[in-house]
Amino acid sequence: MSVRTLTIDGVDVAIAADQTILQAARSAGIPIPTLCHLDGVSEVAACRLCLVEITGMQKLVPACVTRVAEGMEVQTQTPKLQDYRRMVVELLFSEGNHVCAICVANGNCDLQDAAIEVGMDHTRFPYQFPDRPVDISHPQFGMDHNRCILCTRCVRVCDEIEGAHVWDVAQRGANCYIVSGMNQPWGAVSACTSCGKCVDACPTGAIFRKGETTGEKERDRAKLNFLVTAREKKEWTR
Amino acid sequence: MDKIKLATVWLAGCSGCHMSFLDLDEWLIELVQWAEIVYSPVGSDRKDYPENVDVCLVEGGVANEDNKTMILNVRQRSKILISFGDCAVTANVPGMRNMLEGSEPVLRRGYSELADNTAQVPDEPGIVPRLLDQVLPVHQVVAVDIFMPGCPPSADRIKATIEPLFRGDRPQMVGRDMIKFG
Amino acid sequence: MDVSELQSMAKQERDRQKPHRILCCTAAGCLSSGAAKVKARLEEEVNIAGLTQAAEVCSVGCLRFCGHGPLVAVVPDGLLYEQVTPENALSIITALQGKATEAILTDPHHPFLTHQMPIVLENSGKINPERIEEYIAVGGYQSLHQALLEMTPADVVTEISRSGLRGRGGGGYPTGLKWATVAKMPTGQKYVVCNADEGDPGAFMDRSVLESDPHRVLEGMAIAGYAIGAHHGFIYVRAEYPLAIQHLQTAIHQAKHYGLLGSQIFDSPFDFKIDIRIGAGAFVCGEETALIHSIEGGRGTPRPRPPYPAEAGLWQCPTLINNVETFANIVPIIRQGADWYASIGTEKSKGTKVFALTGKVNHAGLIEVPMGTTVRQIVEVMGGGVPDGGTVKSVQTGGPSGGCIPAAELDTPVDYESLLKLGTMMGSGGMIVMDDQTNMVQIAQFYMDFCRSESCGKCIPCRAGTVQLHQLLSKFVNREATLADLEHLEALCHMVQNTSLCGLGISAPNPVLSTLRYFRQEYLDLIDQGQKSLHQPRVELGR
Incomplete structure (x- = not known):
């Protein structure tokens, strides 16, 4: 090597x-x-x-x-990079509807952590307040597009690890959103195996387990790593 | 040395930030050695916002005409304006009505469509303040000097934010303890 | 087909052509101003006048003077008629018999026409783009023959390198270097891709080339395929160009029919086929990695480079991507040699460049000039300046990725480096003239609106940054902006420029930065007026 x-x-x-x-x-x-x-x-x-x-x-x-x-x-960590990173996070907060106070991922959210890491105490960009839907058609899970940052982790984890490719991205620019199946309600997508990997992969509270309330979302990121290791190294015990 | 003139203001918020302020408990007793509470829904009977305020904590977003008049007044009469809590910093929960785009659909939804009986949109100029089309974070209406996120900010965070001001220092608004939203 | 058959086909076609050829431009510009009716009427009048032995009416591609269409040329008489109507078509025919014409004749010495140097457009407006015979009659496919039978692939790459040709899509990357890179990749599946996703507002160079002379692009691609060792090419053309697509389809069909595409071309071991892929209207698909995803059937989003397509392109295979005009330059370079080509233009920018001249200019249309021609020459001499006695304020090049050339810099020669120095870029060739009535902040707002709606949404600076930039610019246009907004605008421009994933985002702030550079006072004026006219207290951004 x-x-x-x-x-x-x-x-x-x-x-x-x-x-x-x-x-x-x-x-x-x-x-x-x-x-x-x-x-x-x-x-x-x-x-x-x-x-x-x-x-x-x-x-x-x-x-x-x-x-x-x-x-x-x-x-x-140059000043320029710090400046740009803070602007990236500010842009994310201003483009969606990220209301930490009522989010399942409050206290356990990569976006919230990123804001702390880049020192964002407020966003200088006006909030866009887009009108976005919530899909709770799936029996176990929900998808709140208000909280989605379009990182496409769910798309990739479903495609590359679970192999179901339930998720993808539709539209362009600020109108982009994550689609399930052929732009169907999540619950109507027969390809979904209800494995929940997208819930574990989601950095925010956009994809959540039903029944979870504010601050209750937990993730099992180790499960994703375990599956990758299992496939690559044939180690099937955790 | 003169005491610092401290005010707290309550705009469109749930008053939780003020409750958290009261959670300062026995430190409140120490606080009044440093500061004079000149205006506050939880610490003063005064009805008009006074002149020459040194530090003002503003809870809540700017949601109606009264809020707007108030915040312009506050800005003019205060040296250091602190956006106090998520509603002031981000519009937070009150801002969730902004997705309906305008005050009219909000009132219609709240007072007509969801009414069980006597559906009527309140309209009493001079008594019921008119809603603004959008609930705005404070810094989109006036300049803000310090941002203290949190829903609500904990008593410790409040203390860590205002205590340095009494000594003439600026608080360090960094790290999870100071700037975590929610 | 061998070379003698090619030559005899050329001769047959030349013999078939009638003494007078009445050439009607039926490219999209003239078609939209009624060329089809004009052509039908001309054919009718030729029949009525009994001139079918002496004259023929032909469809041809762009005759350049687009702003004055429909255009009709008569060869070999050397006449060009403009704004032809079905009503005065008859008099064009009677003029053949020596009578005076009622139709409007264009001055053959008009600088718009005489200052052109047609290399890419050499056949445009001369041949019927839907008849391969006419292309062959003017020497078509002989360069391919020459490359396949007289040159090695390495010779071809060397020739293109020596010519100094640079990518005409906007970036100006040396074409020979790109070819050499793909050629050096290990033997195996490789692809040639022609980027015909021309999308800049006001640009129509590539459309005109495809509509007017599609075979030269096919021939250029086949030569490229031979040079780099590829046997399959794709033309990615936008759906908004139906006529170009139709002409390409016809051209590919005809070339296959005569064995000029397909297997064992000119009885050599070289096989090459070309497929068309039609875009669905996304500007970002002009970006090469997004274009690749789109051809592969995926969503048109860019990916970070490296790896460059030359290394891992279509289906991860080495892929050569050039734009239409670049491929259209290949045939003349092979035919007349690299030295000839390198003698045209400037030291670092060789050959000619096709521009679509539009906006507030007397003579709009398609022009091809040697690199190094000044902007003033193009706009004021060839284009005839601004109508109604106005003055030029600025010339926009490079579309939403480019910037403005202020009136004071009109003597700048058009080459890659000079334009970059001015803060704009060559771009694909759109050139929009703006007069002194133009509000430059509104122009910046227009382009930002374009970028905002064309952002693919993949990376955050472009997806959300362009939205915020557009809002800030709208505040200026609505006279609601403050000095803080100006600072904010500049900071966000730099952030979007430095952090976006692909060229679309990286260049999206250019129209703003460029107008700020040359027309900053217009932004400041909008602030002043705004502060005076507003009764309400200012909305301040946080400190």
Whole structure:
């Protein structure tokens, strides 16, 4: 296995050549915020929170899809990056209807955590207050589009791990939303196996278990990792 | 040294933030050694917002004409304006009516469509303040100096926010303890 | 088919052509102003006058002077008629017999026409795009023959590299380098893709090329396929171009019929087929990775690069993607050589560029000029300046990804680097003239509205940032903005530019930044007036 050495925020890191900057940073305990990244599923580099600076490169690069290289000097916390990250989170809060106070994921939400991490005490962008529906047609789960940040973790986990591909994205721009099946109510999608992986994958309270109330959502992220390991390494015990 | 003139204001919110303020318990006794409560729904009988307020905690979003008049007044007469709690910072639960786009559909829904009997939209100019089309966070109407999220912000967070002000410092609004929403 | 058959076909066609050819532009521009009726009437009048042996009426592609259509040219007489109606069609026919005409004749020395250098458009307006015979009669498919039988694939790549041709889609990436990269990828399945998803408002260069001379694009693609080792090409064309699609379908069918596409072309071992994929109206599908997803049958969303399509494109295979105009340059380069091509244009931008000249300009239409021609030459000399005595305020290039050239910079030569220096870009070739009545903030708002509705929604800066930028610009237009909004606008522009995933988002703030650079006072004026006219206290952004 060939190894690359690089520095991240001045810290020397050695890691396998096929790893990403994000993996390298995490192995060294250097935090880089992410929202669309989920261990075990493919990367989409859509949330732009993990953008980092590399010495000698003008463009910011997403740490989740950029491979490490020998001698690379990575900066993860420059003032510019901090500024942009806060704006990303502010944009997310202003485009949806994220009312933490009444959300099942309050206290257990990646978006809420991201706001704390980037130091967002308010958003400078006017809230859009879009009119979005809630789908509670599924017997066990619900989908509240108001809380969705379109990270597509549910889409990928359902497609790549469960193999059901219940979810996808419809429309364009600000009108985008997650569709179930052929734009049917979730409960009418026969492909859904009710496995609940999308609930575990969802970073916010958008996909939830029915019966959960404010702050009650729990996730079993380890289950997703277990399944990936099981497939790849044939380790079927948890 | 003169005491700091402290006010608290209650706009479109549930008063939970003020309840949390009362949760400061025995620290309230310490507080009045530093500050004079010049206007507050929970700490003063005064009806008009006074001049020359040093610090004002504003709970709630701006939802009606009265709220709007009040916040403009508050801004003019206060040095440091603090958005106090999620409703002031984000419009929060009161803001959920904004998805209906306008005050008229909100009133119709609330007072006509969902009425069991005597359906009637209240209309008493001068008594019932008119709703604004949108509930706005305070900083979309006037400049805000400090943002204290939380629904409600805990008593500890309130203390950590206002205590430095009494010493002439600015609070550090960072980290989970200080800026977690909800 | 071999070369002698090709030549005899060319000769047959030349012999078949009548002494006088009355060429009616039936490309989309003239069609929309009634060219079909004009053509029918001309045919009728030729029959009535008994001139069927001496003259023929033909459909041809774009005759350039689009703003003056319907256009009719008569060759070899060298006449060009403009704004032809069915009523004065008769007099075009009687003019053939030496009578005076009532139809409006265009001055053949009009600078709009004489300053053009047709290379990409060499056949446009001369041949019937629906008849392969006419393309062959003007030397069509001989370059493909030359490439396949007289050159190695490496020779072809070298020739294109030496020509200095750069991508005409907007970025200006050296075409030869791109070809060489794909050619060097290991042998196996590779693809050639022609990007015909032209979507910039006001741009119609690629549409005109496809409508007027589809075979040259097919021939260019086949030569590219030979050079890089691909046997399958796709043309991704937008559904809004039905005539272009129809002409492409006809052209592919005819080329296959004569063995100029398909297996063992010119009896060589080279096979090449071309399929058409029709877009569903998303601007972002002009972005190459989104285009690839769309051809694969997926949702048209971009993905981060690297890997570039040259390495992992269609179905993860090495893929060469060039735009229509780039492919349209290949045939003349092979035919006349890289040295000839490299002698045209500037040091770093070789050849010609086709522009769609529109907006507040006397003569709108399609122009092809050598790189390095000044903007003033194009707008004021060829385009005849602003109508009704107005003055040029700015010229917009590069569509929603580009920016404005202010009147003071009109002497800038048109080449990739000079335009970038001005904060705009070559883009695909839309050139919109704006007069002194134009509100530049409104222009920025218009483009932001476009980007907002065309964002694919994948990455947050583009999806939500363009919405907020549009709202901020609307505040200016409605005179509700404050100085804080101006700061905010600039900060958000830089954020969207630096953090978006694909070119659409990265370049979406360009029209704003460009108008701020040259017309900042207009933004400030809107603030001032706003503060005076508003009775209500200002809405302030938080500190």
